[in-house]
Amino acid sequence: GCWSKLPNVHLIKQGFKIVEKEPIGVINVTPSYDEQYLYVTGAFAFCGHRGIVQTIYLNQLIELFHATIRSYLPDEIDANQSEPFSTRSCIRPMTPDGMPIIAQLTEENQKQQVYFVGGTNAGGFVQSPVLAAMLLDLIQDSTNDSNLCHIYRSLRLDRNTLSFN
Known part of the structure; x- marks a missing residue:
């Protein structure tokens, strides 16, 4: 999955979800505790096996995540242009038996x-x-x-x- 921190241009006070097709899936938009930023997370779909962090597929997923965020939060993306658009990734394990x-x-x-x-x-x-x-x-x-x-x-x-x- 991916997450990014963006300026809260419109002073959004309540978090919300955006539902997209896979591999983006559900995007969570959550204001920071001081409401100055938005934390945007998504793209938690299955995207490969071990070693994906070193593959082109992860970069493609991040690019798709950025494009999706831009379509819903263009003002926040534009306000963030002075800073590098940093995205962090996390890999969530999913076991074959579906058990934790x-x-x-x-x-x-x-x-x-x-x-x-x-x-x-x-x-x-x-x-x-x-x-x-x-x-x-x-x-x-x-x-x-x-x-x-x-x-x-x-x-x-x-x-x-x-x-x-």
């Missing part, structure tokens, strides 16, 4: 932990309360009977099956 990957990565000093949740493409735990509950169990190191560890074990990073062992 959840991993708990602990630093050696045990003071910081990183929780990796991926493989759900644009869904994630925003759209799935069960993923949010699993992540909360991990963060709180929950051991009660109502936690979702039995599900989490099947979604770990090193899994090669969907069995619960």
Whole structure:
């Protein structure tokens, strides 16, 4: 996917979505906390296998993303001409089985932990309360009977099956 930061020329206060055909798909337009900028994200479609970051397809996707933004937000693009039009990319993993990957990565000093949740493409735990509950169990190191560890074990990073062992 791609995202860009543009000046909020028309002082848009509420975020909105633009729906386009694939590979652009849904574009999210979100004002910054101070409403000075717009964060524009989109192009989260499947666009290849490993190694796409080094291919021409990613550049074509970014060019299409820019052209699409220009058609909907021309004033914002024009106001941004004095600055380079920077676009950042992110690759969201999607697993073949359609299930998420959840991993708990602990630093050696045990003071910081990183929780990796991926493989759900644009869904994630925003759209799935069960993923949010699993992540909360991990963060709180929950051991009660109502936690979702039995599900989490099947979604770990090193899994090669969907069995619960």
